[in-house]
Amino acid sequence: MVDTPAPHTSPDRPEPEDRAPGRRRRDAAATRQAILDAAVTAFTRYGYDGVGVRDIAQRAGVTAMLINRYFGSKEGLFAEAADAAFAPRSVITGTGAELAGETARTLAARTAPEAEELGPFLLMLRSAANPAAAKIMREAIGRHPGRHLTEELPGAGAGARAELILAVQAGVWLMRSILGTTALAEEDPAELARRIESLFQVLVTPETDAPPAGGRGVE
Amino acid sequence: MVDTPAPHTSPDRPEPEDRAPGRRRRDAAATRQAILDAAVTAFTRYGYDGVGVRDIAQRAGVTAMLINRYFGSKEGLFAEAADAAFAPRSVITGTGAELAGETARTLAARTAPEAEELGPFLLMLRSAANPAAAKIMREAIGRHPGRHLTEELPGAGAGARAELILAVQAGVWLMRSILGTTALAEEDPAELARRIESLFQVLVTPETDAPPAGGRGVE
DNA sequence: ACTCGATGTCTACAGTTGTAGACCTAGTTC
DNA sequence: GAACTAGGTCTACAACTGTAGACATCGAGT
Numbered sequence: 001m002v003d004t005p006a007p008h009t010s011p012d013r014p015e016p017e018d019r020a021p022g023r024r025r026r027d028a029a030a031t032r033q034a035i036l037d038a039a040v041t042a043f044t045r046y047g048y049d050g051v052g053v054r055d056i057a058q059r060a061g062v063t064a065m066l067i068n069r070y071f072g073s074k075e076g077l078f079a080e081a082a083d084a085a086f087a088p089r090s091v092i093t094g095t096g097a098e099l100a101g102e103t104a105r106t107l108a109a110r111t112a113p114e115a116e117e118l119g120p121f122l123l124m125l126r127s128a129a130n131p132a133a134a135k136i137m138r139e140a141i142g143r144h145p146g147r148h149l150t151e152e153l154p155g156a157g158a159g160a161r162a163e164l165i166l167a168v169q170a171g172v173w174l175m176r177s178i179l180g181t182t183a184l185a186e187e188d189p190a191e192l193a194r195r196i197e198s199l200f201q202v203l204v205t206p207e208t209d210a211p212p213a214g215g216r217g218v219e
Numbered sequence: 220m221v222d223t224p225a226p227h228t229s230p231d232r233p234e235p236e237d238r239a240p241g242r243r244r245r246d247a248a249a250t251r252q253a254i255l256d257a258a259v260t261a262f263t264r265y266g267y268d269g270v271g272v273r274d275i276a277q278r279a280g281v282t283a284m285l286i287n288r289y290f291g292s293k294e295g296l297f298a299e300a301a302d303a304a305f306a307p308r309s310v311i312t313g314t315g316a317e318l319a320g321e322t323a324r325t326l327a328a329r330t331a332p333e334a335e336e337l338g339p340f341l342l343m344l345r346s347a348a349n350p351a352a353a354k355i356m357r358e359a360i361g362r363h364p365g366r367h368l369t370e371e372l373p374g375a376g377a378g379a380r381a382e383l384i385l386a387v388q389a390g391v392w393l394m395r396s397i398l399g400t401t402a403l404a405e406e407d408p409a410e411l412a413r414r415i416e417s418l419f420q421v422l423v424t425p426e427t428d429a430p431p432a433g434g435r436g437v438e
Numbered sequence: 439a440c441t442c443g444a445t446g447t448c449t450a451c452a453g454t455t456g457t458a459g460a461c462c463t464a465g466t467t468c
Numbered sequence: 469g470a471a472c473t474a475g476g477t478c479t480a481c482a483a484c485t486g487t488a489g490a491c492a493t494c495g496a497g498t
Contacts, residue, residue, distance in 0.1 A: 053456065
C-alpha cells in the first residue's frame with residue numbers, strides 16, 4: 001500500500017492500450033473484463049465460497065467495491081463468470097462420429113496429473129457446495145454445453161444422454177484433478193482415453209437394447 | 220438461549236439411557252458419537268466449508284469447544300466424518316455379475332428428485348473445494364469403496380476401472396442431485412438405470428482395447 | 439459426606455466476509 | 469482553464485469463523 005511515486009504523471013499517452021503494465025486506463029469495459037477474467041480464474045481455482053471479492057478485486061487491480069458497482073454482488077459476478085466459463089465449446093470436441101473419441105482424448109489429456117489446466121468443470125465442482133451457485137451453474141450448463149451436446153446427439157433421450165456425458169466428464173475431473181486418486185493418476189493415458197471413449201460411445205448411441213416394446217417414442 | 224428451568228434436578232434416574240429427550244447423560248463415547256453423527260449430516264448437506272463447528276455442536280447438543288477437545292480440530296472431525304460416511308458398503312451394491320445392474324439401479328433410485336437422501340457422494344462433492352478436505356476424502360475413498368470395488372473387479376487395470384465407476388457415480392450425483400439438471404430429472408428412472416448399467420458394464424469388463432466400432436460388451 | 443477427575447461450558451480474540459455510503463480523481467467538454 | 473461526470477477508492481459495519489484458556493459442574497470412589 002505504499003503509494004505512488006509511480007509513473008503517474010506521464011503527460012501524454014497516445015496509445016491508451018499499453019500503459020505501464022498493470023495500470024489500466026480509465027475504461028469501464030476493460031476494467032469490467034479484467035474483473036471477469038480474474039473471477040473466472042479465481043472461482044475455478046478456489047470455488048465460489050473459497051474466494052472473497054477482495055481477492056478477485058486485487059487480482060484485477062481494482063477495489064472490492066467496484067465489483068459490486070459493475071456486477072451488483074458477488075453472486076452476480078459469479079453468474080457472469082460461470083457463463084463465460086461454459087460458453088466456449090471446449091469441453092465437447094469433435095462432431096458426429098468423432099465426438100466420443102475426440103472428447104475422450106481431450107478429457108484424458110486435460111485431467112492428466114502434469115497438465116494443471118483450468119476448466120469449467122473445475123469451477124463447477126469447486127462451487128457445487130453453494131446452492132445459489134449450483135442454480136446458476138445449472139442454467140449455464142443448460143445454455144451452453146448441455147444444449148450444444150443435445151443438438152449434436154441423434155435419437156431420443158438426447159437431453160439425458162447429453163447430461164450423462166457431462167456427468168462422466170465431471171466425475172473424471174473430480175477423481176483425477178481434484179481428488180487425485182492414485183489408480184487414475186497412474187493409468188496409461190491412452191488406455192484411459194479408450195476406456196472413456198467406450199463410455200461416451202454408450203451415451204452417443206440412441207437407444208440401449210432395452211427390454212422390448214419400450215414405449216418411449218423413437219423419432 | 221433461555222436457559223433451563225429444565226428437568227435438571229431429577230434426583231434418581233435408574234435408566235441412564237433414556238433421559239429427557241435431547242439431554243444426554245455425561246458419557247464421553249455417546250457424546251463423541253453424537254458429534255460425529257451430526258458432523259456427517261452437516262458436512263453432507265453443506266460441505267466442509269459450508270458449516271461451522273458451532274452449527275455442528277448445536278446439532279449434537281454440545282458446545283463448539285467440545286469438538287476440538289474430542290477431535291482436535293474441525294479438520295480432524297471431518298476426517299472421521301468422511302471415513303464414517305464412506306465405510307459402509309452402500310455405494311456398491313451387488314456382487315459379481317449383478318454388480319453393474321444393482322449399483323446402477325441403486326444410484327438411479329437414490330439420486331431421484333423426490334428421494335432427498337444423503338450419501339457419501341454428496342459429502343464428497345460439496346467438500347471438494349477445500350484442498351485439505353480433498354486429501355482426506357481421497358484417502359477415505361482409497362480405504363473403503365475404492366479398495367472394495369478394486370477387489371471386486373476382475374482382470375487388469377481394476378483400480379482405474381474402479382475409480383471410473385466411482386467417477387460416474389459422482390457425476391450422476393452432481394448433475395442430478397446437486398445441480399438438478401432438467402433432462403436427467405425428467406428421464407424415465409428405469410431407462411436411466413439401464414443406461415447407467417451399460418456404463419458400468421463397460422467398466423466391469425476387463426479389457427476393451429477395441430476401436431470404437433460397436434464393441435461394447437453388453438452381456 | 440466429600441473430594442477429584444472427567445466432562446462440558448464461557449469468554450474472548452484475531453481474522454475474514456459481503457456490501458453500503460461517502461468520498462475522491464482523472465479526462466473530457468465547454 | 470474550470471466545471472462536470474464517469475470511474476474508482478476509503479471507511480465502516482455487523483456478522484461470522486476456528487480455536488485457545490480459564491472456568492464450571494456432574495457423578496462416582498472413598
